Amino acid sequence: MKLNKHKPAQHTEMEFGGALGAACIPVFLPLTVLYLLSVCRTPGGALLQWPPPLPHSTFLWDPVAAAIMVGWISLQSALYLLPMGKVSEGLVLRDGSKLKYPINGFHALCMTAVLLAVCVCLGMPLGYLFDLVLPLAVCAIGVSYLLALYLYIRSFWAPAHQLALGGNTGNPLYDFFIGRELNPRIGSFDLKFFCELRPGLIGWVVLNAAMLMKEVELRGSSSLAMLLVNGFQLLYVTDALWNEEAVLTTMDIVHDGFGFMLAFGDLAWVPFTYGLQAMFLVIHPQTLSPLSALGIILLNGVGYSIFRKSNSQKNQFRRDPAHKSIAHLETIATATGKRLLVSGWWGFVRHPNYLGDILMALAWSLPCGVSHLLPYFYVVYFSILLVHREARDERQCRAKYGLAWDTYCRRVPYRIIPYIY
Numbered sequence: 001m002k003l004n005k006h007k008p009a010q011h012t013e014m015e016f017g018g019a020l021g022a023a024c025i026p027v028f029l030p031l032t033v034l035y036l037l038s039v040c041r042t043p044g045g046a047l048l049q050w051p052p053p054l055p056h057s058t059f060l061w062d063p064v065a066a067a068i069m070v071g072w073i074s075l076q077s078a079l080y081l082l083p084m085g086k087v088s089e090g091l092v093l094r095d096g097s098k099l100k101y102p103i104n105g106f107h108a109l110c111m112t113a114v115l116l117a118v119c120v121c122l123g124m125p126l127g128y129l130f131d132l133v134l135p136l137a138v139c140a141i142g143v144s145y146l147l148a149l150y151l152y153i154r155s156f157w158a159p160a161h162q163l164a165l166g167g168n169t170g171n172p173l174y175d176f177f178i179g180r181e182l183n184p185r186i187g188s189f190d191l192k193f194f195c196e197l198r199p200g201l202i203g204w205v206v207l208n209a210a211m212l213m214k215e216v217e218l219r220g221s222s223s224l225a226m227l228l229v230n231g232f233q234l235l236y237v238t239d240a241l242w243n244e245e246a247v248l249t250t251m252d253i254v255h256d257g258f259g260f261m262l263a264f265g266d267l268a269w270v271p272f273t274y275g276l277q278a279m280f281l282v283i284h285p286q287t288l289s290p291l292s293a294l295g296i297i298l299l300n301g302v303g304y305s306i307f308r309k310s311n312s313q314k315n316q317f318r319r320d321p322a323h324k325s326i327a328h329l330e331t332i333a334t335a336t337g338k339r340l341l342v343s344g345w346w347g348f349v350r351h352p353n354y355l356g357d358i359l360m361a362l363a364w365s366l367p368c369g370v371s372h373l374l375p376y377f378y379v380v381y382f383s384i385l386l387v388h389r390e391a392r393d394e395r396q397c398r399a400k401y402g403l404a405w406d407t408y409c410r411r412v413p414y415r416i417i418p419y420i421y
């Protein structure tokens with residue numbers, strides 16, 4: 001293979017605070033994960049406490065955790081490679097080609113669930129993962145660093161058309177962080193697509209199940225709050241894997257390179273911070289009245305319905321605009337030949353899917369009560385992420401659609417929350 005001397009792209013706009021952000025985020029975010037997990041295990045559970053509850057170094061490393069991590073990634077890789085489900089094509093790449101992706105994430109989830117159930121029946125102490133969570137997170141962070149380093153180095157052998165447009169600035173720190181190569185593959189194994197949905201997302205619900213088991217071990221039964229958190233998040237992950245094909249058109253797959261940010265986000269951030277509520281409930285049990293539970297279920301249902309219907313409406317429109325379920329919707333033309341929906345969900349606000357996602361995030365935290373800030377970490381982080389993501393998407397759409405995008409913004413003035421934002 002020939003080492004390619006890529007000319008850095010001229011005037012690429014740096015995101016996430018540029019080189020300074022790229023230097024700080026890979027240190028700050030892993031420390032945040034470890035800090036949050038440590039706070040979660042303290043009886044006080046206060047997010048801001050002095051002195052901070054720093055774990056002793058002996059709690060950070062455990063060879064069992066390393067073995068579990070290797071076993072887990074190997075299992076998910078093997079399931080990814082099994083010839084189950086269909087094979088789908090991604091969007092057209094810059095060289096005119098299309099990549100093929102195995103759509104078998106839902107099968108992988110089901111097979112993992114069966115394997116886990118068998119192991120638990122045979123006596124495997126799943127609840128032990130609660131005690132191992134810190135060393136497991138350390139291993140996931142280590143794997144993200146190694147993977148990002150591998151991705152950065154191998155990108156110099158990739159042809160120029162396979163590089164992400166925003167990931168080739170010539171600044172090594174920034175390019176390592178944001179990712180140079182768009183779709184790095186080993187043979188037909190797509191590393192970004194695999195990481196986006198498999199080890200982290202499925203790992204998240206397995207950790208949740210472990211927290212439930214730990215609660216049963218400690219208190220003899222699982223609480224309503226724990227069941228709700230587990231149920232809601234399992235629905236979210238199952239939905240993502242059931243609709244796996246739709247991920248092929250997201251910003252992460254189509255536009256962003258694969259570097260530290262996504263590797264760490266997929267493998268460490270998602271499994272170890274998205275499930276903080278379940279971890280919190282193990283040490284800080286909550287009693288939930290049937291009426292509050294009903295209200296929370298309703299909120300999650302409304303959020304999920306907006307999230308799913310709006311995402312499906314857009315996916316259907318992009319795949320087949322003449323389909324009978326959306327043919328009645330009003331659209332506007334753009335100079336690219338693609339049209340934009342201006343009625344239906346996409347005429348309500350410009351990002352109805354984000355609105356639904358935020359409502360669900362709130363429903364995941366409410367079962368933990370309102371006495372602590374920690375279970376609301378996800379809602380706060382996620383709102384910031386989506387506001388930032390909305391701004392990035394808006395910039396890209398304005399560049400792509402020009403005047404038509406301005407017309408759309410006039411027709412649909414609110415971004416995420418009607419009459420507010």
Ligand SMILES: NC(=O)C1=CN([C@@H]2O[C@H](COP(=O)(O)OP(=O)(O)OC[C@H]3O[C@@H](n4cnc5c(N)ncnc54)[C@H](OP(=O)(O)O)[C@@H]3O)[C@@H](O)[C@H]2O)C=CC1
Pocket residue numbers: 249250251252307311314317318338339340341342346350351353354357385389393396397408
């Ligand atoms: N749980 C988590 O951590 C995260 C969840 N998410 C979720 O992932 C899902 C996907 O989000 P994301 O990838 O950010 O982007 P979206 O699914 O919102 O897609 C944005 C794209 O949709 C197209 N589009 C925008 N407006 C219209 C319109 N009016 N008519 C037709 N097409 C339009 C444009 O692409 P084009 O015109 O080129 O088709 C635009 O770039 C969301 O539900 C989000 O909530 C996202 C990030 C993190």
Ligand SMILES: CC(C)=CCC[C@@H](C)[C@H]1CC=C2C3=C(CC[C@@]21C)[C@@]1(C)CC[C@H](O)C(C)(C)[C@@H]1CC3
Pocket residue numbers: 029196197201236239240247250252261262264265266269270
């Ligand atoms: C703080 C930090 C390192 C952020 C990196 C961001 C990533 C954690 C997220 C970027 C986009 C994501 C998506 C999902 C999970 C989080 C990341 C990876 C997603 C797989 C969750 C499930 C949804 O149904 C989804 C498939 C639409 C979604 C896609 C985007």
